[in-house]
Amino acid sequence: MSNVADNLAYTSKAGPPDTVDSKREWNLIFWLSVGWLVILVVFILLGSANPLVPEIERNADLINAQPALTNFWKDSCDPEVERCGRDAFVVGGLFGNDDRGRDVLAITVDGGRISAFIALVVTAIGIFVGGALGLLAGYLKGWIDVVVQIIINVTLSVPALLLVIFIVVVRGRSIWNVILAVSLLAIPALARIVRASTLQVADREFVKAAEVLGVKKGSILFREVLPNVMPTMISFAFLTTGIILVAEGGLAFLGLSVESPSITWGRIISDGRADFRDSPWVVLTPSMILFFTVLSLNLVGDHLLKRYDVRGSGL
């Protein structure tokens, strides 16, 4: 129906519609980001079943790192050592190998499994717990809001690092403790965002209209408020996942991430630091992958926020 466009023209007094070009540009970046994330997920899920990724030599001894692709780094190798001249494609794989002779791509994929696991679980906990707190506080207001606000402010004002160090040091460096520690940071942050978004939605007249109809509060929360807060929650879920990937890296640098033999992106990067001069690819490969992943998560999150934010999109 051509009515639709034309209806809009007469209802919204908003400015001129977006130009086509800026939208297309956005879409391209958005789909590139989605593509990257899909590839990443496929690699992580397939793991060693993926023919593109070499087996990790778990028991490999400490050996010199192998350069990736070319012999670009050859000069820095000791010419006396035979291994140095070996073709990167044969032993090193696409991205070379690390000081223990493990293929960098393989460990990156392997580390990605744990990194992604931590990030996703923390995000899920953050969205469920933080989201629920934010929704209740923003919609019911009153004492619930006061309590939630206190929780948010207290947790956010405790130096995050101290809290995490405290938990990990006291409880040990298991995956679940890392998840717990990072979740304690994600929950208040997400609660705050969801609360703000809920306050905005709860203020809109359709929520008042439901109250006037005598709809029960719980029903209003689920049928009127939540569907309108959901897009914000989902987009922030993407952003949060990215932040947590980075946060885990930070923990690893402090030696507080998961214990060996588990590896994460953070650990690979932090372990590879020692040999950065000789084999920078060990650090660079997972760093670049981390960078593109976080960037993609941010772009996708941003795009969803813009696309589904009812106010912003002029619906």
Next chain:
Amino acid sequence: MTANDQPHRDRPDDGRPDLPNGMMLEVDDLTVDFDTPSGNLRAVDGVTLRLAERETLAIVGESGSGKSVLSRTLINLLAGNGRRSGSIRIGGRDIDQLSKAERKHFFGVEVAMIFQDPMTSLNPVKRIGVQITEAMRYHLDLSASAADKRALRLLELVHIPSPAERMKQYPHELSGGMRQRVVIAMALACEPRLLIADEPTTALDVTVQKTILDLLDELRQERRMSMILVTHDLGVAEGRADRIAVMYAGRIREITTTDRLFADMRHPYTEALLNSIPRPDLPSHTRLHPIPGRPPNLLDPPKGCAFAPRCRYAQPDCLESEPPLDGPHGHDWACFHPVGTPEGAAALAANEEAGVTAAGLSMSESEEEFV
């Protein structure tokens, strides 16, 4: 042109050229097109206008009829995706022929604009005084103290109580009516000869609206200003304008003096618009007559008269070609079957007979179209 009977003028208008044939504004065949994702949108379509010195012309019409685009175009504020054709002469000067240097001190000086929402023209983080003096110092090259003095006088002029204190306040500390007065003061700062007011009072209370419109009237008289008053309120137009232009779908459909428009309207759209508004002089529960249907989609305008699908007078010829805007004694209308003429009466009678207009609109009152 006598400058000596202008008590409020700070700047003698000696330097100003006399208006050729007394016309403040001459617009010829002005057309504005917008590039949109769904195609070309013609928001203003061949508008020709004359506005004399000290005259107020009201532009009325439904939402989307192009009133704001027209007024913004006059002050060179066309949106980025818009294209203009046709000529605009303000104070006898073609705005396309202005040199770069002249341009700098033309818009905002010779011609100024007041927008509907005062907040959009005020910077929320700057004090009122700073905002008023800024433009003056730039355009009139005044010193800070001279500009301050002048700003104070302007605020007095627009009836702002204790202006010295207001100068130090921020926009949000003022009421809506006061803000609009500040915006008016800013518009007047450089002594414009043409003031374009786009719904200057729509956001305000009736009592405030009245005082603002009185103020504009007073200023127009005192300062020899011409004014274009854009409004969707026929009451406002009736009370304030010398002449009224009725716009529909980007074109002027009828234009004449205020008295003549209300006493002897010719265009069916003018009539329909008047019948659709509640009037305070009619008894309570008087049935209103909404205009059936909706304004046309400007992306894909109908052939012939754009009002035809909603017009109770529409005949087959209306669907064929666009009626020209023309008429005797300064009363122009664009209609083949005007109200109050034998042609109009015949057209209406024929449609009533048939029960349906040539454009397929049902004539029965009860069958109000879905809006």
Next chain:
Amino acid sequence: MAGTGTAHLRDGDPNVLVRVEDMVVEFSISSGTVHAVSGVSFDIVAGETLGIVGESGCGKSTTARAVIQMPRPTSGSVTFNGTDLTQLGNEELRKVRPDLQMIFQDPISSLNPRRTVSDIIGEGLRVWGARGQWTSDRLDELMEAVGIDPRFGERKPHQFSGGQCQRISIARALVLDPKVIICDEPVSALDVSVQAQILNLLEDMKQRYGVSLVFISHDLSVIKNISDRVMVMYMGKVCEVAGADDLFARPAHHYTRALMASIPGSKAVVEASMIEGELPSAINPPTGCRFNTRCPAATDICRSEEPTIEAVGGDHYVACHHPATETPVTVES
């Protein structure tokens, strides 16, 4: 108390549906207490339209919302069908809600953008089941009645124009066969010709379904057109109550007269005191008659004593020490 009193309540009338007495609504904000509504009384008779008019911020919306206890008034009583709503618990109150519906100003914002139109209209039935003539099988008929093509039921609100959205809101309110619908500036956001359609629709719905309306507007012409009785408010107080035609023919309160003189097109002159006088603050309202800072007829008594509402002939009530009963303003247009 100024501008208070109950002389205008029609207690003898058996058809009184809602009776509001001495309602006060105050909001605490950081800089003090906002006296939004200060001792307002009025009543609504079945099938009547009560218009509430006044300047922005005078407490029209707050008054109307306090009637449906959103939020509950600070004090005073709201009697509906013999029960005082202010005394009801939340759950009891919820049970009364279907009888008291509301239509909001912003047609777009009052519809959930993520639900379909038939979902929105049918929501009341989902909660309460059929209470009167409307059942979920007859939604099409209801949509038809308010001028929405039932074939568009599965669409989302953003696909409709402002006027259509307001029609949907009206259908949502009607589906529960309410006794009273509060309309808070329902046409203020609409274009002139659409405004006429919605005003006509409300008038028709009132006739057809016998519902009472409380109609809020700052537009006097609209108020006159739709109302049977009009209540003029100023700074949280009632100034004047009268039949619509009567009020416009013989405005007796000086504030009402100033409003009438401000109607666009009116040739009457507004007194200078109205022009210069800023609306006083609702945190610190003037003593005596709250209009005394802007009133051209104010005397000492106006500054010290609050006038009570009294009859000035017929069904016409004014709260003023010096009502202008002799000199009618001529409203021209």
